[in-house]
Amino acid sequence: MAERRLSLRNGRVLDPASGLDQLMDLHLSDGRIVALGPPPTGFSPEQVIDADGLIVCPGLVDLCARLREPGLEHKGTIASETRAAAAGGITTLCCPPDTDPVADTPAVAQLIRRRAKTRGFARVLPVGALTKGLAGQQITEMAALKEAGCPVVGHGDKPIRNTRVQRRALEYAATFGLTSFLHPADHDLSEGGLAHEGRVSTQLGLPGIPEAAETVAVARDLALAEQTGARVHFRGLSTGRATEMLAEARERGIAASADVSVHQLFLTEEHLYGFDANAHLVPPLRTARDRDVLREAVASGAISAICSDHRPHEPDAKLAPFPQTRPGISALETLLALVLELARDHVMDLGTALARVTCNPAAILNRCIGQIAVGARADLCVFDLNERWRPGPENWLSRGQNTPFFGREMQGRVRYTLASGRLVYDARNGG
Template sequence: MSESRRLSIRGGRVIDPASGLDAVTDLHVDGQRIAGIGAAPDGFVADRSFDATGLVVCPGLVDLCARLRQPGLEQKATIASETRAAAAAGITTLCCPPDTLPPVDTPAVAQLILQTAEERGLARVLPAGGLTRGLEGKQISEMAALQQAGSPVMSNADRPIRDTRVQRRALEYAGTYGLTVFLHPADAYLSEGGLVHEGLYSTRMGLPGIPEAAETVAVARDLALAEQTGARIHFRGLSTARATQMLAEARARGIPVTADVGAHQLFLTEQALAGFNANAYVIPPLRTEHDREALRTAVARGEIAAICSDHQPHEPDAKLDPLPRTEPGISALETLLPLGLALVREGVLDLGALLACLTCNPADILGVPFGRLHPGAMADVCVFDADARWTVGPQTLVSRGHNTPFAGAEMQGQVRLTLLAGREVFRRGHQSPQG
């Protein structure tokens, strides 16, 4: 696509949750930065304009967890393929977990991901650094070196650290460098071997379950260690009602803890697994209606600050075997915004609050200056039609992964234009540049 140095996006509903702006106005972009909102700055003459009448203009979305599968699992997807999907979904910044092959436990791997994204990607990719060497939970990694190499946060992906002493040392080390630690709250022993939520459906299907206590025991341990060490922790993907209560209580006591939830957890329950539906097999597992409603309430109250895709694209074969032999995860970049807009239509959130969960809140958790629209800010911009309808399927998904429990479902909300640092990386009706 041609790249315009000066662009005016005219007549859209401009929403910037960070500043509270919500008005029908114009947005002006000069190079990589936002030049102004409303009247054009003195001397600004646009090379071209985009008519956003009837559309919403917001910061580019920030996704706290998206597996891009590179390096090591390119048979599933690549940085190029998945950042194309991100651009089509209005997502301009992605944080990828460190469970690549090899894992992101050395500066060299972090730099490889950053370089590949710079050369071939259509979204900004921020690799989380491995909290422990090899993600094995035995020795802490060189977090300072990983931070210098471009990893804004540390994580052990979805691999629980069994040894509490190692967990404490890792948090102490991270705290020394002001790093936030992403934690997947799952007790290693209680969750080991489990596939689905332990309850009625696991019993009916004869599948090993993951009890609620697997999450709540881990949350309790991690909150105690965070309070002891003073480290900032972030719970990556809460799934239970009790965990949301524990989160709220800890935040009220001043413990530096945040949390996110996968968008699918706000809509699906264990019932989606009926018929051994492998596309609904995720970790953490889909739980009960009570849990789903509690997660929605926690998002509405701001206790869970971010909604993420938890994107895990797979090749078709990964979901074809009987459920116990399939791989968990959903291809979810392109359903993130439409599912969020469904929460607005259902009265869970207003549009500004939803966009905060998708832009400035996750950016703040990462400690990066994105997810905002103000003069001088990086021109990461998403323009979408909140009313446009489309059907999820192989013909409409840009991601290489088509593994989704929403296949065949009609979604409402579709991106029309995405800018990454002022560069047009997606415009509906035009062929996207190849990543």
């Protein structure tokens, strides 16, 4: 197969991993970056993209995005959702194991990867299940899952209730050098809850999920991580206190990390007024103080990654009375714009903000992605930092239109996305 050669010219190349921030050209060949600045001797590109006035950064790495395939194709497919990911500048994403069938065998993991390779617009990395069927009873063959392409293992939104099983699962994962993605929620404290337990849930008459549902789970899992020496990653922290607990544990040398869903950095329990089903989320939206502490933790690096926590739904899933609606937000296409808003709000500088969605999540996955360097995979996001736009049904690619951000003015929009050197999104033709 002939090499594909492409040049990106006149762009502001910003690579958080190396600190590079400079106007320069990039040259790609056969899916890799072959030169920064002047082209290699004799290099003749087949395609040239003029990136004048645009920022060129590594393709985004999303640690949690449900693609709904296999099993829930009426909500979304690998093709539809990775196309939306490409429109958001995302080139690599992890899908949780709670597919149907569950990703608890090499066959299911390979099925997801194979479909993504043939139908997708982004690299899909399946998260292998910690226990069979996510039932929390019998641990999976994690070595086989790793061999099948699962870079990490996890349990989706179903916490393992049996602490002994949890300990055994963490020990077994550590044996194979696998990080365990953990949902920080105590099942018994959170079961049946619909909103953060507090003033707003009381006023609205909604069953509450207390802060302790998260802090109790984090305390247990940090103790198990310290006991077993396992590496754990808390998928989607939502409370300030849990964030503080994580920082304290890291200071003691516990191998733990965490991410936060981007909407938790903007929305609070106040958005539940009016019973907006698009604000029905797991974990629930918390208080303004929690949001502010989460922002501080992301800025300091105590929380090292931001993810979309993408959960597309069919329209009917959000049309019932609030308690009967399905939780989740369609979030791939607004991830970058919201991260850029954090920089504009001076929560952190632009390079730090981009690190939280590029090299930092790549490090959690232990993958050589999310960086711009000679020899690196040519996964790139090219965006206009200043373009203003409003997400809405007319410009939305995900099958799920369940987002509270429709109509909100955003600043910063993707123009091109390249995955392994292949142009997978071009805003000039709508994708």
